[in-house]
Amino acid sequence: MALNMDRRSLLTSAVLGSATLVGATALGSLAPEAAFAKSDDVEPGAPDPNFAEGRVTGINEGMLLVAGSDGTLWRIRVTNASSIWKLHPTSLDKVAVGDGLYARGVRLGDGTLAADAIWVNIVNLQVHIAALAPKKIHFDHRGKRIIGHVVPGVTAASYNSTPAIADMTMVQVGRHAQVIGAWLPDTNEIEIATLYTSTIEHNH
Amino acid sequence: MAGIYGEVSWFCCGSSWGPCGSAGHGACGTCNSGSRQHAWPNTSDACHSITNPEACGESLSRRTCGFKHYTTNRCTGQKVGTTIADCGPQTDLFCGERTCCGSVCGSNRLIDLTPAAFSAISSLSYGLRPAYIDIV
Amino acid sequence: MLAWIGSVQPLLLGAVLLWSAQAKLFSRYAAAHARRTALAPLLGEDRAVLAYRTLAGVEAVLGAALVLPGLVRLEAVAATALSTGFLGYLAYAKIKDPKASCGCLSAQPIPINGRSFGRAGLMLAGSVLALVSGAAWPGAFAAHPVAGVALLLAEFAAIVVFSPEFDEHWLMPLRRLYARLSHPLASPGAFDVPLESTVDQLHKSSAWRDLARSVTSDVREHWDEADWRVLVYSARYAGATASAVFAVPRLRYDPQAVRAAIVDENGGTLAAVESHAQPEYAV
Structure with a gap:
């Protein structure tokens, strides 16, 4: 823990200490003009070799064993440089057998995927807001009911394209919404990360 | 055609877990979350009558299964090439919605990428990005 | 008792069938919707649209006939056949394609x-009751005006409760009212x-x-x-x-106040960036 605090204070002083600041223009190769490079060389329409999808079947010393929904078996290497999202940024010890995931990284020679980013149980759903209940929003998703839990300190809402805020009281029954959330495995429930919705009626 | 500006999001399809499990392989029967593919609002008359992009003032060409589009995340300039595998998104539900980063904004949902494609140009934990869509 | 109850049923049946027919015929989404109903996998997409329109025509004719007095027994037989057929279709469709839409009262x-x-x-x-009764509705209303109206209202209410198509006119307002009164998502106290x-x-x-x-x-x-909030990627x-x-x-x-640094694995700062007013992207 002390080590963690030291590392955090080092990173904090690196970004907030004023002595080392240089102008952004010094980062020539990172300037916007250089940013419009060609896309990578994966053929459009083809399976992406650097992407994995499936459910966790085992976790072993920094390696996630994942059964792809199409039958592929994946070995995903998690390092200090890998980000793990499970409703919010978290660590490998919060990942459980049975979780679903998407992962992006670099495919190594032995078939292992060295993960850059892992999103655990993430869902992105287009829904109708069917009803509100204490700390819950009932969604209608393709005619099926999904229960969304509002998680204090995490759940945020973006209304009418404005920046996300924690206040959920403007959520309205009957409106369309898009919701990024974390599925609770083998249920019809999710925890809500971000809800994009509107307080204005659209005609359609 | 010149490219078009709009919003990009992601959706899942094919064999999958969770609420995605019932999604199926899309209107083209080929859609998979792990492939570089996308949904387009005008793949057929039936598709077009559901997504109804004209309601938002967007006129999109008819393009069918397998057609290639290139989508640029305007927040970063990262670009990904994908083929049409499904009908969507339902543009008319979100008319006028805007997504911005800095002074760059995109309005109206014109394209949905698979997780494999979206994660190549953005994090999946961001639901929406302003995008530029072209055929090259 | 059963006789007069049965004799007012044609009004309910007729009104529901007429409503159903107009929704199928006049919605601009009708054709697209027909392709998504359970008819499509059962009959094929093109024939589904034809079947959907034909069904609407049959509903319109039978609905109008039911509402107008006369030929009660014949109409009741037709309504019973249609209702039985529809129930059978629902059961078959539910088994064959559980996710399909029913294509019932609206598009x-x-x-x-x-x-x-x-x-x-x-x-x-309702159809079976009308068949058993065989009497026309004007007579029943003359004999039981209050009970007749009350029964029909109750039956229409039941149809509305069973119909998701009408939810936005009664269920959604009720839920909105509940949300307004109880504030289920209000978060007391400080919120980060x-x-x-x-x-x-x-x-x-x-x-x-x-x-x-x-x-x-x-x-x-x-x-x-x-x-500050520090984020590490x-x-x-x-x-x-x-x-x-x-x-x-x-x-x-204040996005222009955002600062960044690139730090290597040994803790050395490789670069630092301050935000600035930014030009538009070329794309």
């Missing part, structure tokens, strides 16, 4: 569920700024856009430091693995 896609069966069952019961809004602000900064293409991960970790800088560290104002909105 909205609504999956087949218990409510669809409840409504079809009510229609069948959600990470999502910090990330949102970060994305509006030039520092993020200058570094975004070097960033390889999502947010790895974050913590608060006085007025993994990055690839000059061919090596590094951390991209961003400091974002925590309690105020």
